[in-house]
Amino acid sequence: MSNDGDREQTLRTSTGVALDYNGDWLAKFDANAVPGSDYNGRLLAFINSQLGTSYDEINGAKYAYATAQSIDGALSFNELGTSTIVGG
Incomplete structure (x- = not known):
């Protein structure tokens, strides 16, 4: 499975839905x-709520999220695979 696939599986496990990649994220946003x-x-709002921060631009937020949530040492959002996404 690719990093995108691992990330998507983490979302699906967390939300209990199986949509397309963006749909899985939207379900996560809705649940939270x-x-x-x-x-x-x-x-951006989701990342800020997860990290308790107030980033105002998406790229810095995605980097911070990836390094904070990674189980396998990801250094960017694209490298983020299986992660520890919390909440509904």
Whole structure:
């Protein structure tokens, strides 16, 4: 399984749904009542809530999230595979 596949499986395990990749993330955002109107805005809000931070740009937030959540030493969001996503 690729990193994307591992990341998606983590989402599916967490939410109990099996949609496409973006749909799995949107289900995660919905389960955590993450506000926002577009995908990147909701991802940024989700990361900030998970890390207890207030990043204002997505790339720095994704890097911080990957390094904080990685089980296998990911140094970027694209390297993040299986992770410790918490919440509904």
